[in-house]
Amino acid sequence: MEILEARVIVTCPGRNLVTLKIVTDEGIYGIGDATLNGRELAVVAYLEEHVLPALIGRDAHRIEDIWQYLYRGAYWRRGPVTMTAIAAVDVALWDIKAKAANMPLYQLLGGKSRERVMVYGHATGKDIEGCLDEVARHVELGYKAVRVQCGVPGIATTYGVAKRSGERYEPADSDLPAEHVWDTAKYLNYVPKLFAAVRERFGDDLHILHDVHHRLTPIEAGRLGKAVEPYNLFWLEDCTPAENQQSFRLIRQHTTTPLAVGEVFNSIHDCRELIQEQLIDYIRTTLVHAGGITHVRRIADFAALFQVRTGFHGATDLSPVCMGAALHFDTWVPNFGIQEHMPHEDRIEEVFPHAYRFEDGHFTPGDAPGHGVDIDEDLARQYPYKRASLPVNRLEDGTLWHW
């Protein structure tokens, strides 16, 4: 089956999303997500100039060979732009292969390991009370697991908190990077009270998650993990930047709170020590930013050897195409943990019709052949690209900090 054509579709139905469509001579096409939040056009140029011309005429069935060709051929190794471009090609080719086999993608991966995929939703509030109301709304909607984030008194804006209650937060919300102010001491004094309040009101069964978004030092992370042990978190995410994988040894010496890391990783080499030394419990690296199904499957299999489970990134900047493919992966992967879910706004749902469905705190990927997500190109064209940047964070004295 020959690749006849490959094109990139950029659309902004509320936020920028980049999609790759690969068309074959048998009339079967596949699509892959190529969205790298805040750096979208870098991936578009990479694909259009350096990848797509080399795909034309290749056999669409040779997914592994094409992956190696793009990875080794680039010479420079890894990096988010390269690995997102490779992921888009890879997921589109898996979509094609599954459609050609007339099977849902999870069947090609090895079949179902579970009937449904547990997801966590996002409860955010400008303070603890506001966040509790949002947790209640999620529990009502059926969620069994909820990520809780709230504003901190004395800090004007806090990452991951929606501007208005009931809305989703959007990290890329301004033309040029917005500047936020951060204060670790205020955060560390306040946030344990949030978990205490959630347990008090919702009991022991609800899974609670929290994202620190890389903002603590390793010893601060150890202290927080230890302080919140009584509240039995499902996980504490990105408690410190993980470029220095060894720093997690220090955190592990101090706490048994489960740790999740990896949404910014794009290669198995970024998480090798973390997994091999069992310094984390959940790996968050997902299809779109880490070379697609072909590479993330290697990460997941490696993680399984060390009882590390998956907990894929699933914020709104990962398009429905990534979500659909991830749900097939989650349905198959033996060492599944949980899947992040942030609902896309209606305009996005209209541009990307999909087979996956939410029910009772879980998703099922559907049984449509392929990954079950499509793109309405005419509608997509009605929403032109609009530059949007991720924020930066500074300490009160002006020092640039992790956001």
Ligand SMILES: O=C(O)[C@@H](O)[C@@H](O)[C@H](O)[C@H](O)CO
């Ligand atoms: O856990 C998460 O979902 C996040 O950390 C994201 O909101 C992340 O900040 C964005 O996806 C960045 O594009």
Ligand SMILES: [Mg+2]
């Ligand atoms: Mg995160």
